[in-house]
Amino acid sequence: MRVAIIGAGVAGLTTAKVLLQAGHEVEVFDRTPDVGGVWSRTRRYPGLTTQSPKAQYSFSDFPMPKDLPEWPTGAQVQAYLKAYAWHFGVDACLRLETTVTSVVPSGDGWDLTTHTGTTYRYDRVVVANGVFCEPAVPAFPGRDEFEAAGGRVLAGTEFHDAEEARDKHVLVVGYGKSACDVTVPISKVAASADVIARQLLWKVPRKIAGVVNFKMLLLTRMGEALFRYRFLRGAEKFLHGPANGARRSMLNSLGSVSVKQFGLAQHDLVPSGRMEDIVKGAIGLATEGFFEGVADGSIRVHRDRTIARLKSGGAVLSDGSVLPADLVVCATGFTQGVPFLPDAVQRRLFDERGNFALYRQIQPIGVPGLYFNGYNSSFFSPLNAEMAALWITADLAGALSLPDDAARRADVTAQLAFMDEATGTHHCRGTKIIPFSLHNADEVLSDLGLQIGRAARATHWLNPVAPSAYRKVTPQLLARLEARAAEPAAESK
Numbered sequence: 001m002r003v004a005i006i007g008a009g010v011a012g013l014t015t016a017k018v019l020l021q022a023g024h025e026v027e028v029f030d031r032t033p034d035v036g037g038v039w040s041r042t043r044r045y046p047g048l049t050t051q052s053p054k055a056q057y058s059f060s061d062f063p064m065p066k067d068l069p070e071w072p073t074g075a076q077v078q079a080y081l082k083a084y085a086w087h088f089g090v091d092a093c094l095r096l097e098t099t100v101t102s103v104v105p106s107g108d109g110w111d112l113t114t115h116t117g118t119t120y121r122y123d124r125v126v127v128a129n130g131v132f133c134e135p136a137v138p139a140f141p142g143r144d145e146f147e148a149a150g151g152r153v154l155a156g157t158e159f160h161d162a163e164e165a166r167d168k169h170v171l172v173v174g175y176g177k178s179a180c181d182v183t184v185p186i187s188k189v190a191a192s193a194d195v196i197a198r199q200l201l202w203k204v205p206r207k208i209a210g211v212v213n214f215k216m217l218l219l220t221r222m223g224e225a226l227f228r229y230r231f232l233r234g235a236e237k238f239l240h241g242p243a244n245g246a247r248r249s250m251l252n253s254l255g256s257v258s259v260k261q262f263g264l265a266q267h268d269l270v271p272s273g274r275m276e277d278i279v280k281g282a283i284g285l286a287t288e289g290f291f292e293g294v295a296d297g298s299i300r301v302h303r304d305r306t307i308a309r310l311k312s313g314g315a316v317l318s319d320g321s322v323l324p325a326d327l328v329v330c331a332t333g334f335t336q337g338v339p340f341l342p343d344a345v346q347r348r349l350f351d352e353r354g355n356f357a358l359y360r361q362i363q364p365i366g367v368p369g370l371y372f373n374g375y376n377s378s379f380f381s382p383l384n385a386e387m388a389a390l391w392i393t394a395d396l397a398g399a400l401s402l403p404d405d406a407a408r409r410a411d412v413t414a415q416l417a418f419m420d421e422a423t424g425t426h427h428c429r430g431t432k433i434i435p436f437s438l439h440n441a442d443e444v445l446s447d448l449g450l451q452i453g454r455a456a457r458a459t460h461w462l463n464p465v466a467p468s469a470y471r472k473v474t475p476q477l478l479a480r481l482e483a484r485a486a487e488p489a490a491e492s493k
Contacts, residue, residue, distance in 0.1 A: 001396060004029065004112050004120065006100050006340070007128035009037015011374025011385040013081060014059060015126050017088040018389040021478055024396070027122075028090065029114070031099040035085050036078040037374075038132050038157075046162040046185040048074035051177055051285045052379050053215050053464075059382045060470040062087065070213075071206070100340050110369060126371045126392060127341075128385075131431040132334045138173070138307070146310035146325070153310075156182055156331040165190045168326040171315055173307065175201055179331035180287040186329070187298040194323055195301045196315075200271040202278040203286035205261055208254065214285065215464040217254065218435070219379055222461050226251055227435045230418040235461075251276040262291040269294070269301060277424075336375075336429045345370070355416050355430035359408045360444055362388050363395070366405060371395075377428065378437035383467040387444045390477050394448055397481045402447070438465060450476055 001024050005012045008030035016026045032040040039048075049071045050057045054064040057077070062084050068076050085091045099115040103125055113119045135155035140146075143153060156178050162185040170190045172183045175197035187193035204214050217223050225236045226247055232240055239247045255275025264270045269291075293299035306318045307328070315325045336356065338346065348366050351357045358364055361376035373388045374381075394400050402408065419427045426432075433440045438460075445451050456469040 001025070001123035002109075002121070003027075003124045003126060003396075004103075004110070004122040005126045005128055006030075006103070007037060007130055007133075007374065008032070008035040008085075008094060008096065009039070009128065009130050009374065010081065010382050011130065011388070012037070012126070012128035013085050013090055014382065014386045015128055015373050015389040015392060016090045016093055017084075018386070018393050018474060019396075020089060020093070021474070022393045022397070022481060026090075026093045027095055027120070028093050029095045029098050029100050029112075031097065033097050034078065034082070035091075035094065035096075036081045037130050039074050039078040039081060041075070041078065041160075043157040044074040044078075045156050045159045045178070045182045047181040047183075047287070048178075049181065050077060052219065052381075053213070055466065056215060056219050056380055056464060057382060058467050059084065059386055060467045061474065063468060102342070103340050104342055105345065105367075105369070108369070124369045124371070124396060126373055127338055127375075128373045129338070130374050131336045131377050131428055134335045134337060135330070136333045136335050137330045138332060140307055140328075141309040142311050142316075145312055146315075146328075149312035151310065151313070151326055151328070153328045153330065156329055159329050162186060162189055165193075165327055167191050169314075169324040170194070170327045170329065171196055171307070171323060171325045172329045172331060174331035174333075175199065175301075176331060176333070177284045177287065180284070180290045182329060182331060183299055184287055184289040184293060187293045192324065193293070193299050195299065196305055196307055196317065197301055197303050198306050200269060200303050201284050202255060202271050202275055203258060203262065203284050203291075204254070204278075205258060205286050206288065209257055209261060213464075219464045220460060220462060221438060221457070221465065224435055224438050228422070229436055229439050230415065248276055251278075258286075262286065263295060264291075267291075267294050267301070269303065334428075336431055351413070351416065351430075355427075357409070357412045357416070357430065359402075359412055360388070360391060360447065361431070361433065361440065362391055362444075363408075365409045365412065375431045376437075376440055377432045378434055378440065380437045380441070380465065380467065383465075383470060384433070384437055384441055386467075386470070386474070387441045390448060390450075390474060391444050394477060394481065397484065399481060399484060400447055441470075445473065448477060 003024050003026050005016050005028045008028050012028050016028050019026050032042045034040050053070045054068050054072050058064045064080055102113045104111045109123045110125045111119050135157050137155050165186045166189040169192045170186050171194050172179050173196045225239055228240050252275050308316045308318045315323050349364050358372055371392045376384045378384045416430050450473050452469050
């Protein structure tokens with residue numbers, strides 16, 4: 001089939017790679033001049049690194065170079081993805097600097113139109129533009145006055161060089177990983193660096209107590225099992241039953257360590273609630289140098305506040321205090337949208353609250369020939385995207401035996417209701433699967449009738465999950481599909 005993929009980030013590249021290996025004709029569209037999605041040079045802010053270590057932020061069959069640091073920089077990740085595209089021949093399928101303006105169903109296929117006005121015909125379409133595609137910048141009252149006086153308001157993805165902050169009074173809005181990451185390099189050159197935090201979030205140390213890598217606790221199957229999933233299996237029944245008290249103590253003791261390690265109490269930066277509620281906000285890895293900056297005074301955090309309005313040369317906060325400001329950097333999240341799809345299709349994509357209603361985070365119900373990948377933001381984004389690519393490839397071949405539309409729709413509704421409860425509705429319109437990354441991979445592989453070996457799964461209970469353990473899954477699926485395709489020919493003889 002001819003397949004269009006919208007987006008050349010992690011999800012788009014791995015989808016293209018698997019579909020090419022399965023014999024499809026593929027074209028990948030992206031509006032940026034390079035591959036990488038969020039890692040593109042057009043979107044990288046100073047201080048950007050991965051949240052997961054390089055071993056976990058890798059594809060199963062293409063490990064990151066050994067000479068990279070454990071938490072690679074944005075530029076290093078982009079170079080890795082560029083090498084992945086070249087290695088698997090995806091680079092020949094790229095249409096970069098090409099914006100998709102509309103994708104319309106037509107007969108048994110789709111008509112895709114770009115910004116040049118050219119329309120292409122495809123049999124199937126995969127949306128892989130990502131859930132971190134369009135930055136959400138608050139509509140600050142007084143912005144016109146602020147900018148008329150020479151001030152600037154930027155999304156974090158628009159801030160590319162720390163020198164733009166030199167000798168300026170800078171406000172960083174937000175307290176997630178992006179906000180903390182970008183604040184550190186800003187604080188080293190700015191006249192002042194103030195973080196405006198509407199809500200404090202728990203931060204997990206990269207090295208707990210300065211010794212234990214956080215991946216040993218949270219990037220294992222045991223670590224995921226500490227959070228109650230929709231369905232409890234095996235040891236999970238014990239952890240959330242007789243051992244529930246011990247389970248909660250394990251999570252909350254991590255919070256106690258964080259408070260002590262970062263000196264949060266001294267700086268009035270202890271988040272409300274307990275560490276076990278971390279999933280109801282955002283699971284954030286602490287940025288190296290951030291709390292050190294708070295301690296030495298180069299970074300000031302204004303907790304439980306927002307910008308009420310901007311004015312010439314400054315900002316008025318929600319408590320009435322006034323801060324000088326020349327530059328406002330907004331690390332305030334992203335919007336998830338598919339503006340290139342017509343209204344008739346979009347109405348089938350969302351539930352009544354605007355959540356993406358995708359089966360396995362991949363397939364909209366009642367829209368044949370349309371798939372999504374990358375709408376499963378996780379600790380193991382490359383691995384989860386790779387598993388979704390296998391699912392899409394199998395479905396294109398008619399090799400999946402799925403429940404009917406009504407059953408799949410009911411499953412999606414139940415899954416969203418569960419995530420509402422588990423995350424306090426903080427699931428990015430149904431696109432965040434943290435902390436249930438491995439459950440998602442297991443369910444996708446279950447549909448495919450594939451799984452990694454029991455021994456590997458067992459080691460992942462106490463050791464960080466290794467994507468390389470999944471490297472044989474793709475060849476197994478491709479061999480199965482090849483044998484399936486050969487059956488009609490054999491029967492005709």
